[in-house]
Amino acid sequence: MEFNMKKEAGFTTNLPYGELHIAGDEEYGFRPYQLMTSSIAVCSGGVLRKILEKKRIAFSDLRIQADVTRNDEKSGRIEKIHLHYIITGEELPLDKIEKSIELARKNCSMLQSVIDSIEVTETFEIK
Known part of the structure; x- marks a missing residue:
């Protein structure tokens, strides 16, 4: 590049x-922090999407809300990113969704690249 x-x-x-x-x-x-946050959120969401499709879990939509906590005393460093997945579908198995998110976390290259320097947390809801 x-x-x-x-x-x-x-x-x-x-x-x-x-x-x-x-x-x-x-x-x-x-802004650079927007691109970093986007990279982590979209990588995680893309991996989650593939996992759900491979597990044949039918869903109609997947949205991600990303909340960022920055430290202004350290040049605006990103301290924490919270990803909230909103998954739309009918009769979605909560336990399989939860395990799929854990698996996505382990397989998202962007998240794994920052795991030791940025706290990344995830939650989800079913609609």
Whole structure:
């Protein structure tokens, strides 16, 4: 990946899906903490989706709410990310969902990359 400085502020990079703008100021692009949080949430959710599909657990929707706790005394360091999965479906087996989330946690490369420096917690609800 190559990042190019923008004249006003921040950087850009070109990826197969398109151009990504990154900056400390939301006026000029996505903020780095937003991208890190998104990477962890979407990686976890993608792995969970695959696990549920492999277990043939029928669901119609999966949403993720991510709450971030940052430490302003340490340059805005991300201290904690809480992921809340909202899974929509009928007669979903709670025990299998819970085990699937545990398995997703172990197999999400982004979460595993930060596991020793950021506290990541998960909860879920069925709709």
